[in-house]
Amino acid sequence: MQNSIFSTLFSMRFLITAIRLATPIVFAAIGTFIAASSGIGNIAIESIMTFAALAGVLGSYLSGSAWVGVLTGIAIGIVTVMLIAFFSMKMGANAMLIMIALNTFADSVAIFVMFLMTGEKGTTASLTTPILSTLDIPIIKDIPILGEIVSGQYVLTYICWLIVILLFIFIYKTPTGMRMRACGLNADAARTAGINVERLQVLSLILSGIFAALGGVYLSLNYLKIFSRGMVSGQGWMGVAANGIAAGNYWLLILAALIFAVFRAVSISFSSNSAFPTDLVNAIPYFAVFVILTVVSIVNYYRVKRGKVEEH
């Protein structure tokens, strides 16, 4: 049994699976991060991913082009975050409650729309949808090991990693990004310095919605190629958890998202192995998030506590 564990974990297929699984979690993580950097805790990532995943399939089906599907998904993502912004900023509602409500409704609303379009409540498999393809990179693809990993991934995976780099430059190297972080650090101070806090917060929310939507669209147009109910299954929350672990450190955020993806890959690789109880193997990623988040917070707690003791 030990042998089979090792051969599964250190195979090329496992690595490729992990990279594929990482994309939506990384999208969710950067979506949470950008909102958090301007001081907004966006916990609606999960619902945005659900809405966008469905909208992506429907847009692609109705227009006949997968890229239009991607744009539809993004549009729905933006609409959802604008809804949150409207109710929390203009109507004085508790943003947290609005987002919890959205997450709770996401599945029923998606099922409602799906039923209207397909007459089914399970999946959109009955729609023939154009989907996004994988991308072979000309020269790299012929390099033995590297080629297998880097080339032949889904299009949105490449876009994801491009965004990861661009977002880093945006947040840490551009004036707008720095102002955004200033809002997150101290909104009153930022306002005093002449920054339009609300506008930057809305901008960061919109970006957050776009990234989450891309994560959702990736699931339905690239990874699974259909929309099925409950398909997001906590991947948005893993992004939120990664943000909680990162505590403002961008590369730690990406690392955390990758670790969660590896645990998802472990869970998927072993769920077909009858030597393990399937029910428990399915919960591995959630258990990993639970344990990592708890351990990180305990470590932080004692670090702060020790700091305080030294001060006295």
Place this chain on the structure above:
Amino acid sequence: MTDNKNSKYSKNYKLSISNPKLFDAIKMTIAILIALAITFVILCLISKDPVNAIKTILFGPLSKKRYIGAVIESFISFAFAGLAAGVLFKAGGFNLGAEGIFIITGAVVAWIAASPITTSPILHPVLCYLGAMLVGGILMILPSFLKAKFGTNEMVVSLMSNSIYAAITAYIVRNWISTAQRGSVSSKDYLPTARIGYLYEPLRISACFILLIVVTIVLYLVMNKTKLGYQMRIAGTNPKFAEYSGVSAFRLSITTAVIAGVLCGMGSTTQLLTQTSYYTPAQSLVGIGFSGMLLSMLGKNNPIGIVIAAFFIKYLEQGAAVLYFVDGAVPSEIVSIVEGIVIMLISSQYFLRRLRERQLLKEGLEEHAE
């Protein structure tokens, strides 16, 4: 709260919009009307006979005793989920673990209900309740404890605990208490002694109904008349103030988590012993525990409001089910659209605010003129 007191003691107390309680009621009514109007628009788009469709949603459940009985039977466990969320939210906690507790206490109930530990038809359900309440109360503590002690993100941790508890439940049911009688993974049939009978059969009213009323009243009193309730209120509205007035945030969050877990256990037991004869663990995680949070928002964390909201939602769901039976074009999920709009509107502080301010100004001027 202070608003309320002012109006109570003000000299010319009037039944007008300036009375906050009445204003809340008006706000709720208008929110429901707007939601129904939007629902009607949606029905116009998808149904051939929208007028009849909205009529069926609103009055369909009253057409047969069986329908209203189904509402009464199903709203009780739903209301317990709402009360659990209400207790947590009232104290400002964001522990979203109710779903997992509902699922895992289901396994406890199924296990006790299928074991011949007693022959008494009264003691057996009571033991089921006690077992579920005990397990629920203990397991609910975990996310709240981590948050209160170490500052862990309780929302993420509790959501993960939902999935973990669901996996453990599936494992327990499959390996320990499953039966080969059925194709799907499910527990053994409950013994007849464990099932809860009806006090009034046509409307499906059982002892659980009385239990819910008692629990609601007790919770209402605890929340409004006791020290614990006061602590919950101030911790929910202003955590800093609570801290400086000496409320132990740690003890409070553990206490509320235990109460919420116990309520989830009650809800789960009620649901299983009245509506099922064996337990099938949920395949997906979007169930009663999450809907409970919506109830608590609808009922504004007030136990009585939550119970009314639970009845209202189950009533609409039954209406939608009747409609789906009549007109297959309208999926029953339409209820969640009504729910969503109402929740968004009533949680908006500024919704209808101008109306109220204008009235207050007018009354103030009149008073001044006198």
